[in-house]
Amino acid sequence: MDIKIPLNWLKDWLDTDASAPILAQKLSLCGPSVERINRDGRDWVFDIEVTTNRPDSASVYGIAQEASAILPRFGYKATLQKLPSLHDLSPETNKRLPLKVNIAKDNFGSRFSAIVLDNVKTGPSPKNIQARLKQVGIRPINNVVDITNYLMVEIGQPMHAFDYDKISSHSLNLRESREGEKITTLDN
Numbered sequence: 001m002d003i004k005i006p007l008n009w010l011k012d013w014l015d016t017d018a019s020a021p022i023l024a025q026k027l028s029l030c031g032p033s034v035e036r037i038n039r040d041g042r043d044w045v046f047d048i049e050v051t052t053n054r055p056d057s058a059s060v061y062g063i064a065q066e067a068s069a070i071l072p073r074f075g076y077k078a079t080l081q082k083l084p085s086l087h088d089l090s091p092e093t094n095k096r097l098p099l100k101v102n103i104a105k106d107n108f109g110s111r112f113s114a115i116v117l118d119n120v121k122t123g124p125s126p127k128n129i130q131a132r133l134k135q136v137g138i139r140p141i142n143n144v145v146d147i148t149n150y151l152m153v154e155i156g157q158p159m160h161a162f163d164y165d166k167i168s169s170h171s172l173n174l175r176e177s178r179e180g181e182k183i184t185t186l187d188n
Contacts, residue, residue: 001052002035004136005063007044009154013064018076020044023067026074031066032057045135059156083155097164104175112174116164120144141186 007020018026024034024046033049050058057066064080071078097116103109124130125146133140138149148159164170 001050001058003048003050003058003063003153005046005048005060006040006132006135007046009060009132009135010046010064010067013061013081014067015079015081016067016071016077018067018071018078020046022076023071026070026076027063027067030070030073032063040135043135055156059152060154062156098170099164099167100169100171102171102173102175104173108174114172145186 007023016023020037024037027046027048028034032051032054035047035049038045038047046063048063050062054062056062061083068078068080097118099114099116101112101114103112122142122144125133125140125143129143129146129150130140133146133149133153136153138153140146144161148161152158162172
């Protein structure tokens, strides 16, 4: 799987004195293969091949983790910023906006989480979010869709946003698709 990682985004998580070409070289020697680096204005964008057995490396944070382990072996500073803790989140039942999650089979995944956000105003994402998404090959759509894509690229967690008012019976059903079933995607 090929991913794109902008250096300025990587540096949100990794404090290093290694230049872009050095970072590309050392990552390729010991970890994910940097196929090329390209200039994008004043930034560099790494095209990285991540093997399927390393999904932990398929994100900005994943590459920052790899670099923080590899670079010091070559004498370069590499300090990884830790992800914020989610310990303070506790499950609550939203009495006003209840949501039921039904999972058809136990083996569909080790975890499925859902959260209901209220009073969300859909509109354009901030320009810096749009710019980063474009750098990695994702077309910005709106603030709701873009934040799910942004977090997927940043921390490697796939997610999706739904319009609560359009969820039938306010119930999400995780199941296999049915033969011949069709869906309409965001790009129709």
